Amino acid sequence: xxxxxxxxxxxxxxxxxxxxxxxxxxxxxxxxxxxxxxxxxxxxxxxxxxxxxxxxxxxxxxxxxxxxxxxxxxxxxxxxxxxxxxxxxxxxxxxxxxxxxxxxxxxxxxxxxxxxxxxxxxxxxxxxxxxxxxxxxxxxxxxxxxxxxxxxxxxxxxxxxxxxxxxxxxxxxxxxxxxxxxxxxxxxxxxxxxxxxxxxxxxxxxxxxxxxxxxxxxxxxxxxxxxxxxxxxxxxxxxxxxxxxxxxxxxxxxxxxxxxxxxxxxxxxxxxxxxxxxxxxxxxxxxxxxxxxxxxxxxxxxxxxxxxxxxxxxxxxxxxxxxxxxxxxxxxxxxxxxxxxxxxxxxxxxxxxxxxxxxxxxxxxxxxxxxxxxxxxxxxxxxxxxxxxxxxxxxxxxxxxxxxxxxxxxxxxxxxxxxxxxxxxxxxxxxxxxxxxxxxxxxxxxxxxxxxxxxxxxxxxxxxxxxxxxxxxxxxx
Numbered sequence: 001x002x003x004x005x006x007x008x009x010x011x012x013x014x015x016x017x018x019x020x021x022x023x024x025x026x027x028x029x030x031x032x033x034x035x036x037x038x039x040x041x042x043x044x045x046x047x048x049x050x051x052x053x054x055x056x057x058x059x060x061x062x063x064x065x066x067x068x069x070x071x072x073x074x075x076x077x078x079x080x081x082x083x084x085x086x087x088x089x090x091x092x093x094x095x096x097x098x099x100x101x102x103x104x105x106x107x108x109x110x111x112x113x114x115x116x117x118x119x120x121x122x123x124x125x126x127x128x129x130x131x132x133x134x135x136x137x138x139x140x141x142x143x144x145x146x147x148x149x150x151x152x153x154x155x156x157x158x159x160x161x162x163x164x165x166x167x168x169x170x171x172x173x174x175x176x177x178x179x180x181x182x183x184x185x186x187x188x189x190x191x192x193x194x195x196x197x198x199x200x201x202x203x204x205x206x207x208x209x210x211x212x213x214x215x216x217x218x219x220x221x222x223x224x225x226x227x228x229x230x231x232x233x234x235x236x237x238x239x240x241x242x243x244x245x246x247x248x249x250x251x252x253x254x255x256x257x258x259x260x261x262x263x264x265x266x267x268x269x270x271x272x273x274x275x276x277x278x279x280x281x282x283x284x285x286x287x288x289x290x291x292x293x294x295x296x297x298x299x300x301x302x303x304x305x306x307x308x309x310x311x312x313x314x315x316x317x318x319x320x321x322x323x324x325x326x327x328x329x330x331x332x333x334x335x336x337x338x339x340x341x342x343x344x345x346x347x348x349x350x351x352x353x354x355x356x357x358x359x360x361x362x363x364x365x366x367x368x369x370x371x372x373x374x375x376x377x378x379x380x381x382x383x384x385x386x387x388x389x390x391x392x393x394x395x396x397x398x399x400x401x402x403x404x405x406x407x408x409x410x411x412x413x414x415x416x417x418x419x420x421x422x423x424x425x426x427x428x429x430x431x432x433x434x435x436x437x438x439x440x441x442x443x444x445x446x447x448x449x450x451x452x453x454x455x456x457x458x459x460x461x462x463x464x465x466x467x468x469x470x471x472x473x474x475x476x477x
Contacts (some may be wrong), residue, residue, distance in 0.1 A: 016055040022054060029154065033150070076393070118156060120147075131373065136335055149328070157321065170326065176227075187206055241318055279293060333347040341464040341467035364413055378460050441462060
């Protein structure tokens with residue numbers, strides 16, 4: 001019926017540029033989660049401490065919001081003796097309720113949380129879990145399963161909101177599509193790739209829109225001597241915002257191409273259609289290929305030069321009107337060694353809604369990376385300061401535990417897309433999803449395992465020592 005949240009947020013010894021936004025702007029509006037909670041009150045107080053300053057890291061405030069909501073849902077399910085999956089279903093925002101205005105400013109444009117949850121439950125064999133729990137008990141292991149139904153707000157938007165927040169920046173993105181006389185294309189994008197595979201994805205967008213082979217498209221980014229201004233990569237925005245600017249620039253290229261094609265085909269511009277790399281006079285077999293239009297644009301021997309400038313080079317800007325809202329259901333299955341507190345991640349299932357997906361393999365890689373970081377937050381990673389001196393103890397990777405391949409289970413992934421309604425690609429973003437759903441799913445599983453002993457909560461990271469102490473305190477070891 002209602003949710004009241006009071007948060008103390010450590011900002012470090014001094015502020016980074018983005019620090020105040022992380023526990024406020026990126027956190028509070030996500031506390032509605034995937035549920036139709038009628039009333040929500042959020043109070044956040046920032047605290048200066050002796051630690052390093054906070055800054056944005058994959059997820060940036062949204063993992064904490066999902067963690068608060070999803071741990072509360074599991075706690076409520078346990079207290080009311082309702083299956084955690086069933087309690088979520090009862091409170092999900094209905095499929096026909098969009099656009100859905102939450103009590104915390106955001107308006108979700110699309111979603112289907114029921115389907116992603118059902119997909120995850122089936123893939124994780126949720127129905128058969130109790131048998132696996134009993135089998136583990138024979139070996140004196142505590143086996144448990146945990147669910148998290150997350151939502152995130154991506155593609156930071158719009159620029160007017162940035163101004164209201166006091167940010168001296170715009171949230172738009174820029175793209176230039178330069179068609180050469182040969183018909184090949186160079187794309188200049190203001191966003192930047194540092195391993196996400198944008199070069200492939202953006203080339204696919206262009207090739208798909210223009211009906212050309214992908215090897216005819218070259219993507220240029222990261223060189224400020226060459227590219228138009230752009231805000232870059234953050235908030236899973238590159239495809240939703242940068243890709244949308246790219247689509248708008250392609251639309252301009254096609255529009256100009258129709259003017260040239262109309263002249264060459266001696267037809268009215270309104271009768272020219274473009275599909276699969278061909279400009280065609282509607283209802284006829286008269287057509288010219290894209291490559292011929294590209295050459296004509298630069299060699300104006302037969303060209304409407306009195307009304308259309310030579311060349312085929314277009315730039316477009318895209319400033320989103322709303323966030324995008326990726327969502328999904330993550331399920332973690334774990335086993336705890338009673339004697340040592342060691343946690344083994346046995347299975348991890350993720351069913352996600354990223355809107356339209358351009359390259360499934362790249363999306364899968366992004367989900368893998370996000371999940372590993374989310375698992376690291378839940379089980380391994382922690383900065384430790386000496387309580388007396390304030391000295392950082394975890395000053396190198398010899399002391400700070402990053403997850404490795406042997407700490408992980410194989411990931412079972414699936415997607416179900418509902419399209420974003422306010423960008424031309426229908427894309428929502430995928431880069432941070434794993435960090436947002438995984439921590440709550442894992443911690444819900446651990447509390448599920450320890451609940452019979454009387455444990456109701458456990459702090460992250462759930463190191464073997466921390467888990468062992470929780471077991472010892474409740475079994476009087």
